[in-house]
Amino acid sequence: MKPVFHMAVLAGLMSASSALAQSAWTGGDDLPTNPLPCDGSPAAPAALPYDGATPANAPDRAGQPITVVDVPKLVGIGYFNATSKGIAEAAAELGNMTVTTDGPTEANIDDQITILDNYITQGVDGILFAANDPVAIAPVLRKALEAGINVVGYDANAEPDARQWFVNQAEFNGVAKSLIDSLVAETGPEGKFAIVTSTFTTPNQARWIAEMSAYAAQCYPQLEWLETVEAQEDNILSFNQANTLLTKYGEDMNGIIGMTSVATPAAADAVTQSGNCGKVAVVGLATPNAMKPYLASGCVKSAVLWNPVDLGYAAAQVLRAAADGTLTPGDTSVQAGRLGELQVINGSEILLGSPFVFTQENAGEFDF
Amino acid sequence: MTAIPHRSSQGRIGRALVGHGQVLVVLGAIIALFIGVSFVNARFLSPANLTTIFSGNAYIAVAAIGMTMVIITGHIDVSVGALIGVLATVAGTLAVAGWPMWLVWLAPLVIGVAVNAAAGWLVAYAHIPSIVLTLGLLSILKGGLIVVTGGEWITDLPPGFFLAQRDVFGLPLPLVVMTVLTLAAAWWMAHFRFGRTIYAVGSNLEAARAIGISVERTTVGVFALHGLFAGISAVLFATQLTTIQSTVPPNLELVIITACVIGGVSILGGVGTVIGAALATIFFATITSAMIFTNVSAYWLRAVIGGLILITVLADVARRRGQA
Amino acid sequence: MSPTSGRLNLLLSHEAMLAILLAVTLLILSLLSDSFFSTANLLNQVRLTAEIGLITLAMTLVIITGGIDLSVGSIAGLSAIMLGLLWQKAGLPLPLAAVTSLGIAVLAGLGNGVIITRFRVPPLIATLATMAFYRGLAEGFSQSRSVRGYPEGFYILGQGEVLGLPTQVWILIVAAVLVGTALSATAFGRTVFAIGANETAARFSSLPVDRVKLIVYGLSGFMSGLSGLLLVSRVTTTRSDMGMGWELDAITAVVLGGASIFGGRGTVLGSVLALALIQCLKSGLSLAGVKADGTIVLIGLFLIGAVLLGNLMDRIAAR
Incomplete structure (x- = not known):
């Protein structure tokens, strides 16, 4: 028994020290990294099978008007104001989607869970979220999927099996x-x-x-x-x-x-x-x-x-496509309104694009 | 509600300044840190770093003046951080709207006084315990600010707005404001009638009543003054940087209250000086800066800060025991 | 308070007022939203508020002694982190890790008690310092990294059901009954009140003031630790920032529940009713379409209004 315990402690220490070696910079996490080539040649996107979830017994929502709640990490900051602006823009364009943005006033995981839970009780058709913690938010999102709600994330992901799709602003x-x-x-x-x-x-x-x-x-x-x-x-x-x-x-x-x-x-x-x-x-x-x-x-x-307005816009389009059944597991791209066709990567993520570097010359073109 | 019971035994106004011991402990700790860290990196004592420590945190020390008075009278205010956030947003909004600059800087002071005088009135005359009232006010201000502004940042501030970036006699303005206000408030509280009334109300409510002090009026007055300092703090806070966030600064009320209590203000009322609170603000700023200069692992930073606060508190206990 | 007849007193007692307010709130909210007044939703609300609830119970005792404990959220975070680290890094079996982390939480609470009783540091100052210190320990030990992947069986605490009710409902009921009984029907409880009413007098009556205070702060540590474990089990991960801000939620419930912040007065029933009221408002307003930012404004107004109303009724009763 004793050696087993020692081994366990040793393994624990080793995993801790290897984690330190892996991310030498304070503030990084210890998940595996995947750096891009230095010369800017695009990384070949690995074709992974769909690893998202599917809502249980969802009613046929194709073309039907749906009510959606958008729960960002927190409300009252410029960034998420911009994403909710994009979501509202997409909803107005689509015409058959009503969206409310509601989130905690601080980036707090318990408050975010409580808010999501209340909307599940209220009975929405779709949830858009930006998670304060990928794991902590998972149980409440799984509950939403079990209730037949379409669940799509943006900005900050949840565990893949706790949502259908995730709109990735930039890898x-x-x-x-x-x-x-x-x-x-x-x-x-x-x-x-x-x-x-x-x-x-x-x-x-x-x-x-x-x-x-x-x-x-x-x-x-x-x-x-x-x-x-x-x-x-x-x-x-x-x-x-x-x-x-x-x-x-x-x-x-x-x-x-x-x-x-x-x-x-x-x-x-x-x-x-x-x-x-x-x-x-x-x-x-x-x-x-x-x-x-x-x-x-x-x-x-x-x-x-990246453009947070576009991010919100894309998230709303993806949710609509998932609800309509026009975006299904296995698809390699999705049609996202004015943004055109967006690629599916990493199994169940939709890539908005490359990060955008703005400078003195082009900053004036944006207002967010 | 029953009257506020006071367990503090200092009845006499003259004894009101016994908080000095803690002031000495905090001052000693600051000096020790300055000397110690300057051996690690002499730049710690450079004018630039002293500016960061003293001037960059002046808005906290200014707010702590009013909070000290509130605590001395036996009350507390957990909504002050939210109020500062609201008042900073007001200043920024008026500046963008093109109001004359003096009005822009004055408005937070006036609104601060009005809001807190109302709060003080509810505490004094409607007998709502200050912690309950200010917990409620915290929610109202914090949520209300987001409801009204939607959290939109204020970015297009006119160039004349940035008061806290100016220099007076070659010194950063926030530093001068903090020093002048702290010394003036300390002197005023020790030598003027209303100032001493604050201590009297805090140390012994019944005795204060017996000598004809209106406890209610004092409470309203103290809250109003606290609102004034919150307003000044908000102006310093708003005019330091090029943008205003329009949200409540996280945990600001906690930082301010901690500065007051570590500076030697007894939470039971009646004891303490504003100088202690200002020094404690500087103490925290010095620790935060020292942690970076001494390369303490960032993960252990908060534990070290918490430990240092604990040691300071216990050092004061040891000092008092030594005297006894 | 009011020296009027017993029946009027009962009617106007703070708990009765809260119960009436709760009933009225439930009624209004059930009219505003169809989904609010369902057994499933109400039980779910208990699940969501269980952590704050446990802390509120202990905080009631702390406040009745005239003290306060601001370190509760930090202790919850510390015990959550210790659970994760002891299990994952040190390889302890999960139940042993849970018990050990609860032990650490009790020690943290007792640490507050020792600083307060032995060194005579006012509770606000002592726990303000340990609030930063315990949170710092959680961050330092964990290197701010989260621990995930607990075995499925552990989730029974936070997500499971026992006899058809969420596990938290049972835990909360048992804890409330135990704490309520200890406060209202034992020598320990009488000492808690005596300390809050007049600590010096309590000492002169040779009541075990320091020992009772130690127990009260130890209990606060225990409840915070238990809350930390419940939260980990509910959200399936451990983070060092867990429990931030819980102290204000718990204090709000206790003072709305009628406890005097200066000590000597308060009941477990009042605190529980106040907590239920706040949670119903949060849930009900959300279901009625009020957003989170608007909800906290309304709760703030409600808190002030409820106390104002209570004071008014006290005055009427005193006439």
């Missing part, structure tokens, strides 16, 4: 490549940089950081990661943390990556107000509206995002 490794490439474009392949993230427990951010680490190790081995700091979704804290990093490293740091649409503009503010424009590059995920002042001043050269 994790693609976002990671864009971020690191934009950084290297400014700092050179021997740049030294730090990361400002929300919290280490936020799944998407942790995934991006892990993929960035893997991609940098493969393509820019000289690139030096200094550290990752947490700043919640709090702009003044992000500003203070970025300032502290600037002072701590001085000349020894020439880049900051912001992992959230809150952290990136706050880091740009810190660099601007401390007079470090041109010395320290700021790249990161951000919305064009928040970045316009820094792009205009030239302090920030580029930021990375």
